[in-house]
Amino acid sequence: MNKEQERNREKDPQTGRPPEGSGTREKGAGALPVDAALPELKRSLAANRPAILIAQPGAGKTTRVPPALLNEPWLNGRKIVMLEPRRLAAVSAADYIAESLGEKAGGTVGYRIALDSKSGPNTAVEVVTEGILTRMLQSDPSLEDVGLVIFDEFHERNLQGDLGLALALQSRAVLREDLRILIMSATIDPEPVSRVLGGADIVRSEGRVYPVETVHLAGSRDAALERRAAQAVRRAWEETEGGILVFLPGVREIARAREELVRGGGLQEADILPLHGGLSREEQRRAVRASSAGKRKIVLSTTLAESSITVEGVTAVVDSGLIRTQTFSPRTGMSRLVTLTESLESADQRRGRAGRTAPGVCYRLWSREEEAGMPAARVPEVLQSDLAPLALELAAWGVRHPGELDWIDMPPDAGYAEAQALLRRLHALDEGGVITAEGRAMSVLGVHPRLARMIRRAIGLGLGALACDLAALLQEQASSPAPSVGAVTDAVSLLPRLEALRAASRAGASGGLRTPEDRAAERAARLRRIAGAADGPYGDAGRAGLLLAYAFPDRVGRRRGGGRFLLSGGRGAYVPERELLSREEYLVAADIDDQGAEGRIWLAAPLEPGDLELFAAEEGAEEIRVEWDAEREAVSALRIRRIGAVVLKSGQASSPDEEEVAAALLAGIRGSEGRLLPWSREARELQHRMMFMHLADPEFPASDDAALLEGLEEWLLPYVSGIRSASQLKKLDMAQLLERRLTWEQRRTLDAEAPVRLSVPSGSRIAVDYGDPERPFMAVKLQEMFGQTQTPRIGRGRIPVTVQLLSPARRPVQITSDLANFWKETYFEVKKDLKGRYPKHYWPDDPNGAEATRHVRPRK
Structure with a gap:
């Protein structure tokens, strides 16, 4: 009898699972803190209540909980699905649990990740990455063969984890009341999670396995990070x-820190190993496993080692206090990598790595004072990420707005609206936000909607x-070949990367997946199988720009000179002039930051003229712009002809729409603030009289410049047919x-009520000036007003006319709005002056009873 038969003989013949009592302890391992919490956890799940397990790092929650629940009667033959946020963590957890049962992954315990799967018909615990659960729910919303979904390391709050929980909760509420949900974390605040679960039992497993001492190393911030990290490593x-175990924000810092450690010497007995998502599976496993005999291990890691996996043999942690993460800007529609201060929650997780297998020390590269200003928890991805993948998944689920589901943090409206706008542009959603047939086909490919549309x-x-x-290249972010020596490089172009991937594909996997290009080649092969694309021939790599345009229709760029490009989305961008791509007339940017007014293009491909025409015919627009x-x-x-903001070709239009011409003309008049209107003296005088009447009687139409400009469509539009210029406007009679x-x-x-002229006692008709509509006035010789005892009034008798009284030589001698008072109080002083200067003229003692005259004296 072979080992597989022996293992099968030990399983329950009805369930195919290990008998009751097996699998609750790891082989050769003693009790772990989480074991004490298992009875309470089992009671909660047996009562069909959602549960939250808070267990400190090293408590054993990932490896102990799933096998401990295998024989719970409520599973009723269904399996347990456990979500891990990272591929390495999923594989490591499956391997570890399977080993604790005396098996290998693929039997009772299996896993499914993006590029690999080891599960079988007898798999009772399946460890998956978070996106896999979404695919499972989309294909079977009721999860008929699943009895329990475990969200492990939920404090990381990844976008797919939040989405998976929201979909699972609706599935439980609508289709599967018996679907159990368990949240596990070391540091998460359980109260908000409990609320979204409708009230959950909170089970706690207190204490770490081994104590960890914390040492703060507050060095100069002016010193390079890799130097400060290397100094801390040497102290440790x-x-x-x-x-x-050293936590650094990214691959670049890992490479520099390794160089610093090697250059400094003194660590000949150390294995200095990197650990990040860009490594092959074998390289990741090498970093995680115990080092070779007689050697100590120094692992330089990103957040990959923060939770879920145990880097064996580690008793010291050096924490840089930094993380690198993607943030999405709804303003620009672009994501960018930023380096941020980690949260206290993450720092606690990292600290716990030093106490997994023995007492340890955590060296923090910051002071206690700086620690007081660190954020308490990390920002959930749903609040700062590109929401296009989430929006497509929700549309495929039948949801138009995320508010229809329960979330711990609701996706922000601005980011979600931006995501829906992109999906409409990619033909994945219709104008009503409903998924299209194309969108549904895109959703099953398991890649970002942009890449799905391209494929x-x-x-x-x-x-x-x-x-x-x-x-595959864009997903794996495969490194580019080293730029050639000299002033000109091709580091931004995707084409050299394509050649490297194809070389890796031709070489096959015989040497193992050692480089990003190797892994991209395997991912590409898998995508071809899923999409039904032929394995070969590859097609002309020169057409990469066309395909990228379908993925990034908002990032088709036209050269403006000096390495600067205008993108179809309306933003500016640039490529350093030393790059060959800076000389291309058109390109498509696949990776770009949103810093400042013009983002830097990090990855792009040229767009050939013929392909530009093809893309423009499908996705561009032709318009007559008036x-x-x-x-x-x-x-x-x-x-x-244009693609978004990028104009491909323009020329005079022979027969534009007359309504649009008229609207443009009126816009030009408004833009000139009325300067282009053909005003005449007669027209202005009429306007002022109308303005006066509006003041006197608000029922009369307003006619000031602002009112006329606002009402152009009412009074001018009917008369501008055929007029296209300011010179042609002069034909119009404004009056x-x-x-x-x-x-x-x-x-x-x-x-x-607003007469052009008023009659005065002399018989003259005097013009009224309405230049100031609030104070109309007339200028008349004083002698012509004899006998006029009261000031003339207009505007339905409400407004007195200001009278400017003139000398015989027509020079002003008095201005008044009260003639009666003038005759009584002022006339006699004025008379003395005028009589002296104009002695031949008529200056009566009684102006009210005197005869008015236009001449020197009254004529009998």
């Missing part, structure tokens, strides 16, 4: 005896294999146009 090397369209063009290569040309003072009508604004009755009122 002297003060501790086990392995050292779908490429298959129709016979370029499916090329699209899968591009998608607008006012302020320089020419005329309407311009251009026929424009007539203003008069046409008035009804017949209003014209009569205007003539009566």
Whole structure:
């Protein structure tokens, strides 16, 4: 009997699982803190209540809980699905649990991740990465073969984890009341999670396995990070005896720190190993496993080692206090990598890595004072990430707005609206936000909607294999070949990366997955299988720009000179002038930051003229743009072909829409603040009289410049047919146009209450000046007003006319709005002066009873 038969003989013949009592202890391991919490946890799940398990790092929750629940009767033959946020963590957990049962992964315990799967018909515990659960729910919303979903390391709050929980909760509420949900974490605040679960039992496992001492090393912030990290490593090397785990923000810092450690010498007995997501599976496992005999291990890691996995033999942690994460800007529609201060929650997780297998020490590269200002918890991805993948998944689920589901943190409206707008542009959603047939086909590919759209369209063009290569490169972020020595490089171009991937694909996997290109080649092959794309030929790599345009229709760029490009989304961007791509007329940017007014393009491909025409025919637009040309003072009508903000071609349009021409003309008049209107003296005088009447009677139409500009469509639009320029506007009679604004009755009122001229006692008709509508006035010789005892009034008798009284030589001698008072109080003083200067003229002692005259003296 072989080992597999022996293992099968030990399983329950009905359930195919290990008998009751097996699998609750790891082989050769003693009790772990979480064991004490298992009875309470089992009671909660047996009562069909959601549960939250808070267990400190090293408590054993990941490896002890799933096998301990295998024989719970409520599972009823269904399996346990446990979500891990990272691929390495999923594989490591499955291997570890399987080993504790005396098996290998693929039997009772299996796993499913993006590029690999080891599960079988007897798998009772399946460890998956978070996106896999979403795919499971989309294909079977009721999860008929699943009895329990465990969300492990939920404090990381990944986008797919939040989405998976929201979908699972709705599945439980609508389809599967018996679906159990368990949240596990070391540091998460359980109260908000409990609320979204509708009230959950909170089970705690207190204490770490081994104590960890914390040492703060507050060095100068001016010193390079890799130097400060190396100094801390050397101190840990002297003060501790086990392995050292160093947390750094990214791959670049890991490489520099390794160089610093090697250059400094003195660590000949150490294995200095990197650990990050860009490594092959074998390289990751090498970093995690115990070091070779007689050697101490120094592992330089990103957040990958923060939780879920145990780096064996580690008793010291060096924490830089920094993380690198993607943040999404709804303003620009772009994501960028930023380096941030980690949260206290993450620092606690990292500290716990030093006490997994023995007492340890954590060296923190910051002071206690700095620690007081660190954020308490990390920002959930749903609040700062590109939401396009989430929006597509929700649309496939049948949800138009995330508010229809329960979330711990609701996806922000601005980011979600931006995501939906992108999906409409990718033809994944219709205008109502409902998923299209194309969108549903895109959703099953398991890649970002941009890449899914590229692959779908490429298959129709016979370029499916090329699209899968591009998608794999963009997902894996494969490194570019080293730039050639000299002033000109091609580091930004995707084409050298394509060649490296194809070389890796031709070489096959015989040497193991050692480079990002190797892993990208395997991912590309998997994408071809899922998408139904032919394995070969690859197609012309020169058409990469066309395919990228389908993925990034908002990032088609046209050169503006000096390495600067205008993108179809409306933003500016640049490529350093030393790059060959800076000379291309058109390119498509696949990776770009959103810093400042113009983002830097990090990854792109040229777009050939023929492919540009093809893409523009499908995704571009042709329009006749009618607008006012302020320089020419005329309407311009251009026929424009464009892709978003990028204009491909423009020329004069022969027959623009007359309504659009008229609208552009009115816009030009408004832009000139009315300067282009053909005002005449007669028209201005009429305008002022109408303004006066509006002040006297608000029922009368307003006619000031602002009111006229606001109402151009009402009084001017009917008369501008065929007019396209300021010079042609001069044909119009403004006085007539203003008069046409008035009804017949209003014209009569205007003539009566705002007369052009007023009769005075001498018989003259004197012009009234309405230049100041609030104070109309007339200038008349004093002698012509004898006998006029009261000031003339207009505007339905409400407004006195200001009278400017003139000397015989028509020089002003007095201004008054009260003639009666003038005759009584002021006339006699004025008379003395005028009589002396004009002795021949008539200056009566009684102006009220005197005869008015236009001459030197009254004529009998």
